[in-house]
Amino acid sequence: MVSKGPRVHETLASVGEQEVIRAITAIAGSSLNGDDAAVLHPGAPNHLTVVATDMMVEGNHFRQEWSTPEEVGEKIILRNFADVESMGARPVASLLAIAAPPDTPLEFVRGLARGIAKRQDKYNAELVGGDVTHSSQIVITLTALGALGGDLPALTLSAARPGQTVIAHGRIGWAGAGLALLQRYGRAVPSEFAPLVKAQCAPWIDPGRGVVARAAGAKAMTDNSDGLIQDLTTVATKSGVGIDLDSAALEPDDLLVAAARALDADPWEWVLAGGEDHTLIGTTPGDVPTGFVPIGRTTAARDTGVVVDGRKPQFSAGWSAL
Amino acid sequence: MVSKGPRVHETLASVGEQEVIRAITAIAGSSLNGDDAAVLHPGAPNHLTVVATDMMVEGNHFRQEWSTPEEVGEKIILRNFADVESMGARPVASLLAIAAPPDTPLEFVRGLARGIAKRQDKYNAELVGGDVTHSSQIVITLTALGALGGDLPALTLSAARPGQTVIAHGRIGWAGAGLALLQRYGRAVPSEFAPLVKAQCAPWIDPGRGVVARAAGAKAMTDNSDGLIQDLTTVATKSGVGIDLDSAALEPDDLLVAAARALDADPWEWVLAGGEDHTLIGTTPGDVPTGFVPIGRTTAARDTGVVVDGRKPQFSAGWSAL
Incomplete structure (x- = not known):
């Protein structure tokens, strides 16, 4: 046979x-x-x-x-x-x-x-x-x-300047929530949370958004791999700026809130420190590029690093490789 | 302190x-x-x-x-x-x-x-x-x-044609001898064989010989990583040619012969099947490029693969990664 x-x-x-x-x-x-x-x-x-x-x-x-x-x-x-x-x-x-x-x-x-x-x-x-x-x-x-291609400079960690809009393309916090769910439930994660598990196991950003951002005049960019605060702190430090994030723009969605309730966790930890979403995060002095949303502003307060609504973020740790 | x-x-x-x-x-x-x-x-x-x-x-x-x-x-x-x-x-x-x-x-x-x-x-x-x-x-x-740079084609595995000279830049067999010595003696390899051990642990080819070969009209090229016969067989198969190597050009040198005597081994195994020398080996229809030596000819006998002095080589196995 x-x-x-x-x-x-x-x-x-x-x-x-x-x-x-x-x-x-x-x-x-x-x-x-x-x-x-x-x-x-x-x-x-x-x-x-x-x-x-x-x-x-x-x-x-x-x-x-x-x-x-x-x-x-x-x-x-x-x-x-x-x-x-x-x-x-x-x-x-x-x-x-x-x-x-x-x-x-x-x-x-x-x-x-x-x-x-x-x-x-x-x-x-x-x-x-x-x-x-x-x-x-x-x-x-x-x-x-x-x-x-073309003559515009590459988007770099050091190109943010005070007074720019901080922009993001992609989910923030879903991959972190997915990891927490897998750690708790293994393969038996309740099906309502499947999108969060997918965001951990096979995260998604729309192809081409980096190219669009550069064409639209963005300056700094990185991806949210180690944690939002940690990755933006790298941009802030290398650029010599402060970053003030807007909590209303980062508010955990219903799915994150439900997962946090199931795990007795704080969804803001996934948003601010989860990482692994590979969300494109950057800055632009001009209009927000298509596919991106504004999540804050760069400031001249270089010594304060990254703040949320003007205050030290509740969670700031991130992923370390070693 | x-x-x-x-x-x-x-x-x-x-x-x-x-x-x-x-x-x-x-x-x-x-x-x-x-x-x-x-x-x-x-x-x-x-x-x-x-x-x-x-x-x-x-x-x-x-x-x-x-x-x-x-x-x-x-x-x-x-x-x-x-x-x-x-x-x-x-x-x-x-x-x-x-x-x-x-x-x-x-x-x-x-x-x-x-x-x-x-x-x-x-x-x-x-x-x-x-x-x-x-x-x-x-x-x-x-x-x-x-x-x-420039307009000449890249040197590829499939570009050998019958009637070309087979060329080599670098030692052949030294890395294989070095490995055999380390396996026998560990760190206590007799000092006279130090160049062979070095060829295994930090092999050397002169920088830029590939660029020179291309400029001088070479056609096919690879490096001797898995074994001379095995790597040239890849060239022969992909190019649809036979390759006849000249044993006189590959004759083990005094150091290989001495190492073989010490290990009761056959130095031809290191030359033909040792690999890891990363010797550049290729073909050219024209003059032998500077830094290379002729080691054989390509033929139309595509079904016979790689031979030495017209005969099946004594050793032909090579390194496999798995």
Whole structure:
């Protein structure tokens, strides 16, 4: 009898390096892949290349009992592409390096590739290269390349100036709430909270908002990866400004409030310190770009850092990698 | 009493993420680093960007009892830069992602950064970004970016044609001999064999030979990472040619012969199947480029793969990552 389903007993070691690479490129292919290195042709003349890299370690950044391999693939694309978008650039390509135990099912890698392909298709980006090797724990490194066309400067951490509007694109606090729910309930999170779990396992920002923000005159930008206050403090410090956030613009929505009630938690902790939403957060001296909302103002009070309604925020800790 | 030496008790966890990043950038710095992503300005108008990524896992690709952290840094640069050079491109930048146990000494990371800086300085390349996180085992991912200027095509695995000269730049077999010596003697390898151990722990090729080969009319190129026969078989298969190597050009040198005698081994195994030398190997229809030597010819005998003096090679297995 021949099974038509995936051969679930195939492992990385049983099929070997070349077959693992074939499995990935069959799902996330590119004509640029398959040589010692990939050669990227510019989408526009004289654009600049933007590049970022980011690791996800099993048990640290994801757990297979909480996330599907597809979600891990989606998340590692978003984590990196948000960094590229934070410069105002358009993501165009990625490289995937995987270290995994030899008994890892090939289906895990296929799922990862499906998530990567699904998410980067939204950007018309391609997986152009990578590496596969063995280790005791799954470690995935994704490198993202982007294109920065035109004459406007890149959006940087140091480009905020007093008197600008602080802007945000994407949910704030959902990924933190999702993590808290998973920690409490495991896979049995009540279905009403599924969107929060999804925001943790496969966060979403609309493709292209960084490019739009740059075109619309934004100056500083980063993404909310470590926590809103922590990431904006980096902008404030590097730019030499203060930031005063407007609590009314950050007010936890009904879903966050309900989750907080279920967990006996304070939803403001997720909003101010949760991180992992990869919300694009920045500043602009002009109109708020399409897709963004205003969440505060930059000030000349550089010594006070980031405040909320003029006061020290209730929560300010954030994620640390070590 | 204040110690002036390195504070050897500092670990990644004790100093924290920001201090680890500062330690790296203090040694391998770039004005392009320090934002969400790095923005690379072209060294020449309308060049193409070449990119490759490669992982090194402790216990698999290196052992701290055999290699210093500096050597690990040198090797991961060479592994990636050889891939970029194999396209005929000039390495210009790197990104470093490190996952390591929290109790890893900060001095390990400093050493790694010193090796990276030392080696990429030879190329005028810079470390422009990275990531640091924790894991149970040290996993290092380096991504290399290169610039491919001018109108000549990149050097590819599929560009060999019958009747070309097979060329090589760099030692062949030394890294394999070094590994065998370390496996036998550990740190107590007889000093006469030190160059072979160095070739394993911090292999060397002269910077810029890939660029020279492309300018001189070479067509196909790769680097000897998995084994000479295995890597040339990839070129032969992708190009649809046969390759006939000249044993006289590959003859093990006196040091390899002496090491083989000490280990009761056959030096031809290191030459033909050792890999990890990262020797640039390729083909050209014209003159042998400066720095390269001829080691054989391409033929129309595509079904016979890679032969030595017209016969099936004595050793052909190679390194597999899984």
